[in-house]
Amino acid sequence: MRQFSVSTTRREEFLDITAEVAAILRDIERESGPAEGAVLVYSPHTTAGITINEGADPDVRRDMLAHLAKLVPCDPGFRHAEGNSDAHIKTSLMGPSQLVPVTGGRLKLGTWQKIYCCEFDGPRRRTVLVQFLPSGSGAGEGG
Amino acid sequence: MRQFSVSTTRREEFLDITAEVAAILRDIERESGPAEGAVLVYSPHTTAGITINEGADPDVRRDMLAHLAKLVPCDPGFRHAEGNSDAHIKTSLMGPSQLVPVTGGRLKLGTWQKIYCCEFDGPRRRTVLVQFLPSGSGAGEGG
Amino acid sequence: MRQFSVSTTRREEFLDITAEVAAILRDIERESGPAEGAVLVYSPHTTAGITINEGADPDVRRDMLAHLAKLVPCDPGFRHAEGNSDAHIKTSLMGPSQLVPVTGGRLKLGTWQKIYCCEFDGPRRRTVLVQFLPSGSGAGEGG
Numbered sequence: 001m002r003q004f005s006v007s008t009t010r011r012e013e014f015l016d017i018t019a020e021v022a023a024i025l026r027d028i029e030r031e032s033g034p035a036e037g038a039v040l041v042y043s044p045h046t047t048a049g050i051t052i053n054e055g056a057d058p059d060v061r062r063d064m065l066a067h068l069a070k071l072v073p074c075d076p077g078f079r080h081a082e083g084n085s086d087a088h089i090k091t092s093l094m095g096p097s098q099l100v101p102v103t104g105g106r107l108k109l110g111t112w113q114k115i116y117c118c119e120f121d122g123p124r125r126r127t128v129l130v131q132f133l134p135s136g137s138g139a140g141e142g143g
Numbered sequence: 144m145r146q147f148s149v150s151t152t153r154r155e156e157f158l159d160i161t162a163e164v165a166a167i168l169r170d171i172e173r174e175s176g177p178a179e180g181a182v183l184v185y186s187p188h189t190t191a192g193i194t195i196n197e198g199a200d201p202d203v204r205r206d207m208l209a210h211l212a213k214l215v216p217c218d219p220g221f222r223h224a225e226g227n228s229d230a231h232i233k234t235s236l237m238g239p240s241q242l243v244p245v246t247g248g249r250l251k252l253g254t255w256q257k258i259y260c261c262e263f264d265g266p267r268r269r270t271v272l273v274q275f276l277p278s279g280s281g282a283g284e285g286g
Numbered sequence: 287m288r289q290f291s292v293s294t295t296r297r298e299e300f301l302d303i304t305a306e307v308a309a310i311l312r313d314i315e316r317e318s319g320p321a322e323g324a325v326l327v328y329s330p331h332t333t334a335g336i337t338i339n340e341g342a343d344p345d346v347r348r349d350m351l352a353h354l355a356k357l358v359p360c361d362p363g364f365r366h367a368e369g370n371s372d373a374h375i376k377t378s379l380m381g382p383s384q385l386v387p388v389t390g391g392r393l394k395l396g397t398w399q400k401i402y403c404c405e406f407d408g409p410r411r412r413t414v415l416v417q418f419l420p421s422g423s424g425a426g427e428g429g
Contacts, residue, residue: 111187278418
């Protein structure tokens with residue numbers, strides 16, 4: 001398993017981590033040849049998740065964050081004393097991880113897809129875990 | 144890695160792709176014997192996701208789509224010029240992929256579960272990527 | 287593949303299943319040595335999902351359930367005759383499964399993370415499927 005860290009700069013932010021994940025895949029390729037399988041991108045945090053969405057127009061990320069804030073406002077009715085229950089809920093809505101197919105050692109993201117670390121309670125230093133899962137030399141190949 | 148394409152016929156639609164995924168597993172079985180592991184069903188799009196939910200009563204899908212449209216309406220306040228930010232948000236809420244356990248070469252879906260391609264900005268031609276991940280001959284077997 | 291069952295005691299509940307998943311990993315380790323890879327924790331149900339979130343303060347779970355009930359109320363406008371469309375929608379929002387990285391035979395959950403079975407239409411007996419996916423002896427190791 002591998003990992004890297006990122007620093008977020010605001011309370012809420014979608015941080016593009018595609019280059020970091022791609023760099024880890026290149027390391028694996030140097031050591032073991034072209035990877036076939038999928039790569040798990042995992043946030044070990046409870047107020048930061050991982051999603052995959054559009055990377056071309058930054059307004060998409062802004063609209064996503066603004067609408068998530070509308071759906072899950074910082075509600076004074078929340079009981080959790082730390083006051084960041086909204087961040088916990090948004091993290092589960094986005095999910096703590098994403099699994100991206102890999103073929104020929106490359107992420108098989110769609111043309112417009114980028115991988116984002118979704119910060120909902122920053123700014124903080126965040127760790128992202130990366131685990132490669134091979135499709136194996138038997139079943140799953142040949143397609 | 145394998146893939147197939149589907150055509151959606153409306154702006155928003157949950158399209159049952161269980162048969163397509165099962166057919167790919169049968170291909171893998173013919174080539175490599177019964178598969179043990181899990182199958183990644185991945186949408187390389189940013190306005191179409193993948194979910195798993197009930198297949199028996201089509202009203203469940205209708206209720207899901209109608210309620211998602213209430214939660215994330217086509218808001219005139221969105222900044223993204225293409226005007227489909229709602230579709231991007233719904234895609235991240237459902238997720239771009241699902242991972243389904245496989246044993247004896249068969250999808251281990253529950254009795255009522257079907258795999259859906261969630262179209263949020265159709266009608267379009269959509270690609271679905273399928274990557275099989277084996278549980279290996281060692282760890283993970285024997286259970 | 288392995289599985290275990292849990293009993294929920296309310297209509298809506300986040301049930302901590304981390305110990306059950308960890309016990310299965312210990313079984314795998316006894317049989318095959320320390321596992322490297324990831325473990326798929328999968329709900330074969332359409333009104334119960336899986337999420338990962340904070341385990342320290344039970345108020346977080348209460349806030350999450352209360353806010354999900356606000357986002358997706360038991361709407362009399364739903365068409366599905368069983369009257370539990372809200373449970374289906376919440377299940378897709380949380381997701382039917384989570385994939386947790388494993389290294390040295392241990393779940394690589396963050397300090398505050400626990401794995402939850404999210405009951406949205408209980409009380410019921412629920413099954414959880416667990417499939418281990420190894421990172422392989424080649425690619426993915428060494429990091």
